[in-house]
Amino acid sequence: MxxxxxxxxxxxxxxxxxxxxxxxxxxxxxxxxxxxxxxxxxxxxxxxxxxxxxxxxxxxxxxxxxxxxxxxxxxxxxxxxxxxxxxxxxxxxxxxxxxxxxxxxxxxxxxxxxxxxxxxxxxxxxxxxxxxxxxxxELKDTYLEKLLTGTWTGTMCLTEAHCGSDLGLIRSSAEEVSEGVYSIKGNKIFISSGQHDAADNIVHLVLARLKDAPKGIKGLSLFLVPAKLKNKAGVWNKKNEVHCIGIEEKMGMHANPTCSMSFEGAEGYLIGKPNRGINAMFTMMNEMRLGASLQGIGLSERSFQKSLQYAIERTQMRSLGGVKAPEKEADPIIVHPDVRRMLLTQKVLAEGGRAMAQFCADLLDESHQPGADKERVELLGLLTPIAKGFLTDTGLASADLAIQMYGGHGFIKETGAEQLFRDGRASTLYEGTTGIQALDLLGRKVLANQGKSLLSFTKLMHVLSKKTSSEQLGDLADTLSGYSKEWPQLAKQVGSKAIGDFEEVGAASYDFLMYSGYVSLAYFWLKMANVAQEILDGKRHPNGEPFDRDFLDAKVKNARFYFERILPRARAHKDMMLAGKASMMEITESQLIG
Amino acid sequence: MxxxxxxxxxxxxxxxxxxxxxxxxxxxxxxxxxxxxxxxxxxxxxxxxxxxxxxxxxxxxxxxxxxxxxxxxxxxxxxxxxxxxxxxxxxxxxxxxxxxxxxxxxxxxxxxxxxxxxxxxxxxxxxxxxxxxxxxxELKDTYLEKLLTGTWTGTMCLTEAHCGSDLGLIRSSAEEVSEGVYSIKGNKIFISSGQHDAADNIVHLVLARLKDAPKGIKGLSLFLVPAKLKNKAGVWNKKNEVHCIGIEEKMGMHANPTCSMSFEGAEGYLIGKPNRGINAMFTMMNEMRLGASLQGIGLSERSFQKSLQYAIERTQMRSLGGVKAPEKEADPIIVHPDVRRMLLTQKVLAEGGRAMAQFCADLLDESHQPGADKERVELLGLLTPIAKGFLTDTGLASADLAIQMYGGHGFIKETGAEQLFRDGRASTLYEGTTGIQALDLLGRKVLANQGKSLLSFTKLMHVLSKKTSSEQLGDLADTLSGYSKEWPQLAKQVGSKAIGDFEEVGAASYDFLMYSGYVSLAYFWLKMANVAQEILDGKRHPNGEPFDRDFLDAKVKNARFYFERILPRARAHKDMMLAGKASMMEITESQLIG
CATH class of the missing domain: 1.10.540.10 (Acyl-CoA dehydrogenase/oxidase, N-terminal domain)
Known part of the structure; x- marks a missing residue:
């Protein structure tokens, strides 16, 4: 393999x-x-x-x-x-x-x-x-073609040593030195690909603060700062005052440099309007969040394959259901139910996440069109923190299972299982930690619009459960239907508690995010199983080449695995999110310190 | 700090x-x-x-x-x-x-x-x-004092490249060469401290197979094989044929060598009876399992402290409940509910685990006494795989939360958060993976003795919930009482399914283990809260120095956090364990490969 x-x-x-x-x-x-x-x-x-x-x-x-x-x-x-x-x-x-x-x-x-x-x-x-x-x-004409062809590469320069999640604290400054030209000063950390030798030039998008700009997030502007400027002869080889002053030693992702950057009066140009940098930044950030969600899916898939390979090759103990490989001294471990539990967990997270990402991709295409439907754009806004927060979290869980699958060998570098986890570990940290995604989801995407986007998604769930006709999937459809009602109710319950006490949002947010993730994936799994079952039953004609029955049958079976063996976790998150803030907030700081 | x-x-x-x-x-x-x-x-x-x-x-x-x-x-x-x-x-x-x-x-x-x-x-x-x-x-006289004073150190040589969990496959051999002296041949891997320069001699306990021994686990014998033998002058400097042929590059634990050992006709001595090595090995193994459970607790504690330190120092965003540190540009992140959720999760896992370990320690002392009470010894047998499997699993979860707490900084080596995870990662692998603990628990410790030991523990839970008199803890006592009834019922349900189909044991085992872990810790948390509340209420006199009220009050509050925010996970594991094997076993291997 x-x-x-x-x-x-x-x-x-x-x-x-x-x-x-x-x-x-x-x-x-x-x-x-x-x-x-x-x-x-x-x-x-x-x-x-x-x-x-x-x-x-x-x-x-x-x-x-x-x-x-x-x-x-x-x-x-x-x-x-x-x-x-x-x-x-x-x-x-x-x-x-x-x-x-x-x-x-x-x-x-x-x-x-x-x-x-x-x-x-x-x-x-x-x-x-x-x-x-x-x-x-002008910026588009000058930079885009180079970036889109990879002649040059780009970065996002947001984080400073004292601020990550809280961008309002950014201190980097910008001052207009001639019309349209700004001098950028400041230090940025955690700049992925901030310096490297694979492209001729690096185009930094830098959040900085204009002189006399308002405090906080509303005083940020976004600047384009190339590492190299055009010289008088029109050649892009004039060094800008952009310096990489070090790279981080990290847990993983060793082949991608995480740079500390120093802008020392570097020449830059405003992107968008002054003090509206956060808007431009969010465009970038939302795409990066969806990008990070793909890392979660990719990690689940790779971890699944890594585990599967070992589960087939490694022989250890006999099947509890009787010897399966009499010619060997032990059975391949794939015969053991608990090994299959781990494999299928990785598999349904990968495939379910992939279906979710495809759905988001369609919404993203729509959102790039002029005059895009607002409801659809907002639906993407709802799904983005779920995809980012949930799929990276479960991606890491899959990678952790890969280590587990290998037993002691999983701890050894040579096998490569542990590298998957180490490389992927940053995915729940960058582009907003899971906690930040959770606040964005519950606070901005659900409560701030009275659950409108959530209802447009649960309506899809409801419709799907109604149109599920095959007997095999009836119980899954019922379960999904139940969740389509429960999910908005939970949002309402948390929302009413949060009226006058925003800390209740923070107390419920993580569990709400995870609940949302498990429930959304249930929708995508039932959707896939439905299509597969309809093709199997001859009720639907494939749009392209036909699929082999084994593949379709596996889709149906894996949907059941998801509903029986993964989705119940949503129940725990429900109970936990409804518990409220008291048990966390009543304890004093000095009691925590002990 | x-x-x-x-x-x-x-x-x-x-x-x-x-x-x-x-x-x-x-x-x-x-x-x-x-x-x-x-x-x-x-x-x-x-x-x-x-x-x-x-x-x-x-x-x-x-x-x-x-x-x-x-x-x-x-x-x-x-x-x-x-x-x-x-x-x-x-x-x-x-x-x-x-x-x-x-x-x-x-x-x-x-x-x-x-x-x-x-x-x-x-x-x-x-x-x-x-x-x-x-x-x-003779062996005791010759080796114990040196080992107990750390002049010499010891190892367990079980694993071979082709067998970890499945010790019955061990190929290392032993042949008696003179009375009581055996020649040991074979290769062992993953031998922690197999070679090092901190002690004068290393005493290896090696599982090997005597000539003509039965196949499988019942043909294993345990041998003591010192790295150095006594020379004719009575000095321990004669090299035995024990060779370290390499050390592993690992994810973590870099300061402890994981050695590949080659025994090339090394002189060794039988421990216990021929072909009964597995009995002697289990003595060692059970102690090591309890030892590994301490690693889980230690990891939760250290991760908590590491996180707490950052949560106090790091300022980021304002509290959702209003500004808490007006003199700073942002509030310390410890004010945020989701940060407290992470901190308290680590704390209750550490303290709950510690209480469980103390209980096991008392049982261990009893078990070392001649004529130890069989029921108590079996209770320790029940708790050992729970402590090992559950506390190492949750220890890693705590370490993972420490990385999360640090945000992007958690991925950077310098902060030290990621080292905690990397070092601890082996704890769910060695001394039997979590899957092995789960099978041991459900198969051997629960079903094989008709739930007797389980009932002796749930009886303690029942008694505790009955004797909980304070109003503050009434609802927690009711919850615990419910679990004291449900737990043996679940074992029964799984047990009846497993009659005639052992694969049902494997299908339920991991979730049964995790359920058991969450529920046992609930017992220890209520027990602690009870004591604390009784002292607070003046109904109980401390056995030693009095405790400050803040400490006791925190115990009570943290118990509530445990019940509201951690214990609900048991519900998910219950649903998952009852789902049965079908969704895992009906899919074919070729469907898994795709």
Missing amino acids: PEYRVPLKDMQFLLNEMSDDQSSSDVSNEDLFFILEQAARFAEEELVPINQDGDTNGCVFDNGKVTLPAKLRDAFRTYAEGGWMGLSMPEEFGGQGLPERLSTLVGEILTSANHSFSMTPALTMSASRAIIGHGSD | PEYRVPLKDMQFLLNEMSDDQSSSDVSNEDLFFILEQAARFAEEELVPINQDGDTNGCVFDNGKVTLPAKLRDAFRTYAEGGWMGLSMPEEFGGQGLPERLSTLVGEILTSANHSFSMTPALTMSASRAIIGHGSD
Whole structure:
């Protein structure tokens, strides 16, 4: 078995059968799938083999210069020159104009294959989206094509040593020195790909504060600050005052440099309006959050495959149901129910998450259209923190199960299981920790709009459960229907407690997020099982090539596993979220210290 | 705040107020506490400061020799020479004869302070227990004193490359070459402290197979194989044919060497009877399992303290309940409910686990007595896989929360949060994975004895809930009473399904283990809260020094947090365990592969 094989069959199922709108793109699903196969080949052949090497050798910082592991640098050049960077970016700026459904799958593939590698493309595209959404025509003309072709790469410079979640505390400053030109000063930390040797130039998007700007988040502006400027001869080789002053030693992701950046009167240009940087930043941030959710899915998938391989090869003990491999001294561990529990947990998290990401991708395409339907845009707003918070959390759980699957061998570097966890560990931290996603979800996306977006999603759940006709899935449909009613009720209950006491929001938010994640994935699982069962029953004709019955039957069975073995966790989160804040807030700080 | 401060107040509470039998030892609690304070000082002053250094520098393997980080080696010598090794071992063999309640606390302290350090003492004592329990007088006379004083150290050599959980597959062989002297051949892996430079000699306990022994686990014998033998002059410097052929590169625990050992006709001596090695091994294994449970507790405690420190120092955002630190630009994050949820989760897991470990320690002392009560020994047998499986699992969850607490900084090596997770990660793998503990619990400890031991524990739960008189704790007592009835019922339900289909045991085992863990900790939390409330109400007089009201009040509040915010997870595990095997076993292997 290869180390990682792109789950093309499942991806084809999603492309062909799960997208509600099969006509949104000019490109046929066959063509999309053909492109996907090329991406798969690139990932399997170029990225997987260098993943362990990147972890071992890491990035080197020397006197302001960062050197990537050579193989990773070369792979990035191959990727960029292959035209992969701007896959779903507008053609007018040099992108390929393909639907997000495709780039979402490619994004997942990249993380599965090589988490460190996936960072630079994702960041560069998010930065590009902010420029497209908020930049002047001049900025667009000057920078986008270079970014979308990967000649240059992009970063997000938000975090400072004293502020991560709380961007209102940002101290970096900007002062206009000539018309449209600003001098940027300040120190930023945790800048992924802030310096490296795989591109000719690096375009930093920097949050900073104009002189006399209001305090807090409403006084932030976003600036584009290239590492290199154009010289008088029109060549981009004039050094800007942008310095990498060090890279972090991290738990994982060693092949992607996490840079400390110093802007020392660097030349920069405003993106969007003064003091409205947070708006432009959110464009970037939301795309990055969806990008991080793909890391969660990719991690679950890779962890599943890693575990599966061992479960087939490793022999240990006899099956409780009688000897299965009499020719061997023990049975392969895949015969043991608890091993299957771990494998299927990883599998249903990966496939359920992938279906959710496809749904978000369609919404994202819609949201990029002028005059996009507000309800659909808000639905994406609701799902974004769920996808980011829940899918990265469960991605790590899958990686942890991979270590567990390997037993003592999982703790050994050579097997590669522990690298998956170490590389993925940042995914619940960056682009807003899980706690931040939870507050965003419950506070802004649910309570602040009186549950409107939530109701538009639970309506989909309700409709799906009603139209589930097959007997096999009847009990799952009933369960989903129950949750479609309960979920908004829970929001209401927490909401009424929170009137006059916002701390009740904070006390319930994490459990509300996790509840929401488990319940949303139940929707996507029943949706997949429904389609599969309908095809099996001859009630539905596949949109593309037919699927083998084994695949469809597995979808139905795995849906049941999800409902029986994963979804019950939502019950615990329900009880916990309803418990209220008292048991957390009544204890004093000095009692905590003891 | 110091990096780690031994939770002496909580430990004193357990020593003085929570042990049912205050008279089991000749030594007063005051004296025990005095010794504990010395252990605390050693850990805080000698072990904490070298913990990060050990991770960075690790062990070095060169031509068969293993060098520990120098500071760790020195610390071990100081520890051994201070007489700490044999704290609770019998005085007749050179130990201190102190109760397990004390050594259990010391064991926890060592892991909290320095996980890598804690390994060698724990392994050496487990090996000594096996020699005490099963060795000949000659072996006892020759080896025990050296081991109990830490002049020499011990190992457990069980695992081979092709067998970990399934010891029946062991291939290492033994052949009697002269009376009582055996030649041992074979390769062992994952031997913690298999070679190092902190002791004069290393005593390996090796599972091997005598010629013509029965196949499987019933053909294993246990041998004592010293790395160095006595020469003719009576000096222990004659090299035995025991070779370290390499050490593993691991995710963490870099300062403890994980050795591959080659026995090449090494001289060894039988411990116990031929082909009964597994009995002697289980003595050692059960002690090591309890030892690993202390690692889980120590990890929760250290993770709590690590998180608390940051939660107090780090300022970010304003409290949802109004500004708390107007003099600062943001409030310390400890004001946020979700931060407190994380902190309290770690705290209740640490303190609840500690109470459980104290209970097990008393049982362990009883079990070492000749003519120990069978019911009590079996109760310890029931609690051992729960303590090992559940407390290491939740210890890792606590460490993961510490990373989460630090946000992006948690991913950076310098902060030390991620080291806690990496060091602790092996705890759910060695001494039997969580899956193995789960099978042991449900299969051997519950179903195989018709739930007898389980009922003896749920009876304690029932009695406690009945005797809980204070109004404040009434609802918690009712909840516990409900679980005391439900738990054996669940065992029965799973048991009836398993008649004729053992796979149902495997399908339910993990969730049964986790359910059992959450429910047992609820017992210990109510027990602690009860004592605290009784003292607060003046209904109970403290056995030793009085406790401050803040401490007692916190115990009561934290019990409520446990019941409201942690215990509900048991509900999810209940639903999952009752779902049965179908959703896992009906899917074919080829469907899993896809």
